[in-house]
Amino acid sequence: MSSDYWEEDDPEFLALLNNIVIPGETVQPHNVADDTSNNVDKIPAVAAPISRKRPRSPEPGPNEDLQDRTTLSLVDNGSQSTTYLKSHTYGASSFGGFGEYMQRKRAKLQIQNAEMDEEEGLAPKNRIFKGLQIYINGWTEPSVQDLRQLIIQYGGIYHAYLDKKSLVTHIITCSLTPAKVKEFQYMKVVRPEWLLKSVEAGMLLPWREFIFKTERRVEVSQGQKTAQQSLVSSSITSSARQSRDAPAPAHQAPVHITAPMNVPEEMMAPGYAADKSNIAAQRVMADPAWRAAHTSIAPDFIEDYYRNSRLHHLSTWKAELRNLVAEAQERAEDGLSASSKLLSDVYPDVGAVGKVFQQNMNGKGWMASDGVSMKGAQLVKKDKGKGKEKAVDPDDDRVIMHCDFDSFFVSAGLVERPHLRGKPVVVCHSQGAQGGQSSTSEIASASYEARKFGIRGGMSLQQARKLCPEIQTIPYEFQKYKQLSLQFYTILMAHADDLQAVSVDEALIDVTSSVRRIKEEILASQGEAEILQDPAKEFAEAIRAQVRKATGCEVSVGISYNIMLARLATRRAKPGGSYHLHGSDVGAFLEPLDIDDLHGFGHSAHQKAQEKLGTANLGELAKKSRAVLCDALGKGTGETLYNALQGVDHRKLDSDKPRKSVSCDINYGIRFDHNEQAETFVYQLAEEVSRRLNDIEMRGRSLTLKVLKRDPTAPVEAPKFMGHGLCESFTKQIQMAVPGGRATSDHKVIGEYAWKLLKSFAFDPTELRGIGIQVQKLEPASGNNEVQPGQARLPFKSVASPQKPKAGPSKVAEVPAIILQPPSQEILPAPAPPGSALPVTAHFDLPSFSQVDMSVFRELPEDVRRELEDEYKRRSATPDVAQAQEAVRAASIPVEPKVKFTVKGTNVKRITRQLAPRNRASISPKKKNVFNKPPPSTQVKIGAGELRKLGLDPAVFAVLPVDLQREQLAYARQKSTRGGPGRALGGKRKVLKPTWKPRPVEGNVIIPPPPPPKARFPVEPTLKQPGKAPGEKLHFSATDDVQTVIEAWVERFREHPPNAKDVQFFAKFLVHCTDGARSTDSGVQKAVAIMKWWLVLLRRDFAVWEHEDDDPFLVVMPGTSEYVGRAWWKAFRNVKTQMDDVARKKFGGCLSLR
């Protein structure tokens, strides 16, 4: 996420400046530098701390980010009174009324408890806590039970829930998540010591001396619920967590303070930024011509942007590499119809790696096979059976290696810049003196020398310059990265039993059999082996040497018996080394690490662990039970962690998995003036998505639009140049109904749906900061025209063994020769140009990975190439036909025709897999029709008058589908015969939630109560908390509640425009009511009734503006009642439009609110 280092005067950052780590010096715990450690493998056993995972700054970093976090730190210090900040004071806060129902319910309970406890006579002498109402948050020391006891015993009131913020006077905690920090920002948050010491002292000590302060990196971001899922949640959403940006590290802040404080004027209304804006950006943006040439409205913006986006390249490469690997394995499978591994699995007894290894491990390195394997003779010895003796996980005796280039982009750049070796270097767009000291250009990779200064990937260049003024910058060289990557993969593939492409500079390989073979050979050839320290590590060093020779770059290799540990080992290995983490060392190795050092666990997990378990340290966490971990992190995640702590991870390398979605996102440089520009952009983006779908010959049935909209509190121009800044994010999904009912990849169709969705949000186009289109529910483009075996087009197949698929054993002989080659498909003269084999997204000039083949292979250094050739020979049992046939036969592998072909990069096997019945949705087109088309039926005839008598609105009735009309009529009649109108059925609360179930009449016809009196409730500004009580949605539980909620919503925001989040949530709710899968739902009426109610409320408050046009050129002063009124009506129209759309689609007409 983002975040960032855009902040200049972040205290922590400044502190960092003053504590720059001098090369070689030890770095401190936390984030700062630690990984600088020149881990020159002098590794004191296992003890030495290893570098921290992903030092990248954005995340937790010490950071800053201004923009994104803003709100938080600004507001906190001016406290004074003890009242609570009134949320309605801030434009940004959102409606929290959904929690009131629960509040009412709990209040009673709470009071009862208090009374009970008090009466219980537990309260003895000093009631020093009298008057205090305390809530205890999360895990604490002492325990919640103990503290509660203490509180009650000394006269205080304990709150089990926090829904009554207006009552709670203090919050006790030992740790807060960022979301909580935000939530409690205006409350008194204190450490448990306050209570303990007070009791000790026999008097209530000043709480201020025990104010809770977050420890280092408390970022925010995650905010629990974030998004648009509830009206209530928006407050968090919009302020704390926001879209991606906001990591809002509050770590330093004095935050959490408590009492209400003075809020800077700027924070109060949307539009008044609390944070910094990029002045340079403001200046250039003011020029229309500049905008036209450099932002999202520029003609070739998308292509231009992608061409320069490192993250885009990273993602693209990953996909290509996975493809490449999958194809290579397919070839192996096709050729040998065996397990699914590479040849080495099939020909387990071929010399393979072992020989190459032995040949080369003598002397230094991998110079040609000059010789005999001397040292090889010394190996063995400590090889005990499986060699996993002390392994923590006795069931796992794999040998997994994690190979990763050291500061890849930098290393690649230094190949041609040897003079910069040894210096602090970073890769970023801004070069030379560009941007001066105010460049927000992001650093993609930093050399280890640069890291010693505290510089990290993800930082802005300006920040890096502060840490190291003489930092050297070098530009991106995407093509080179790709090229080096291909060589890297080519080498790995020659040695691996299995390979998982992780990224352009990183891969996981399973070398179990190779290592075993090495051991066996060594053992066999030299019975007296002695010294061989570690075949696996030697093997890793051999691989490192090959890659070094071929690419001129260092890769580090982590080795262990499972993926997770291999990854951890890599960090100890870096830079420029290898490290084998043995089972016997696992415990000690993990002990000093934190949870987020584990792959897959990030700051969110760290926070949760800290808050719920009191620690994020693995050593401590290892003492927890599985159940406790699951409780804190979720079932699956808890389990994974638990296993990890035991050194267990049974995941297999995964080298082929079908794609599930294709998407395009651009959240940079998005600036529109009008909707036409936004529309144009969306259509262009749709073309890009379409192109990507076509490239992989897929089509999709579902589309999701993602939108980033400037957060009202954020400055118009973000701190990061052209960045999106703090945003609210929205998504909307829709099924694409294409003519044939089939999936589509048509850019027009995609564009139309995407634009339609964007329009439906009715956002001000100038506020948009990011747009994304994602297509899901994919199916092969060739769906209809089955791929014919003969159509297989992979060069090597058509040439080398045209009929391979059907080829009998006799043909197999040729296979090895092909398969054996590096990732190539063109070992033999290929009829088709390389590029045609696998169309790649690239509209750029980079060569496709599909071209990895001979060309790459040939370019490898002579000696390396020879080594690989030897390896291939061994593995294949030699390209010799007779020998190969023999091998096949010996392995008694039945070679059958396989129903699997590779066509233009598409794995047909996967296709068939996808076509197989997976879930109803994907295989039941008929069902779909049923859903879309109301069953045929005849008209229902009834007069308007009669309908009215039955309590039904003719206008509404008219637009209902026939069956629903019947149903409604039946209910109404039945009701009218039996007794009063729906509401009279009273007592039972009805669940008003979108549901397909036909519902009994009761709640169907809601009669909007008369407009409530003006100031019905004194707008109690409790700072509503989203994800708080497990509840917002519960509050939708009854019709009455919805009405109450809406009313409260309008009331609360009578002087503020409604929050976009709330509006969209509300719309979503109503649409859901209306658009059930079943047409026979009373949801429609409910939705209509709710809309009517809303209408009534708005007319009550803003009647004047009801029919005002939404003139985009009209400038209305924010804060005025006109401004607010117009905003509410706009929201109303927006929601109404969304409902009409659904109604039109479903019933063919729109809703009437008369």
Place this chain on the structure above:
DNA sequence: ATCCTCCCCTAC
């Protein structure tokens, strides 16, 4: 219970 949808989270 299980599945599905709508997110969040994580990684490079």
Place this chain on the structure above:
DNA sequence: TAAGGTAGGGGAGGAT
């Protein structure tokens, strides 16, 4: 100037 993309795992909670 700068180029903050993307796909998959998984959790919460509603639908079936």
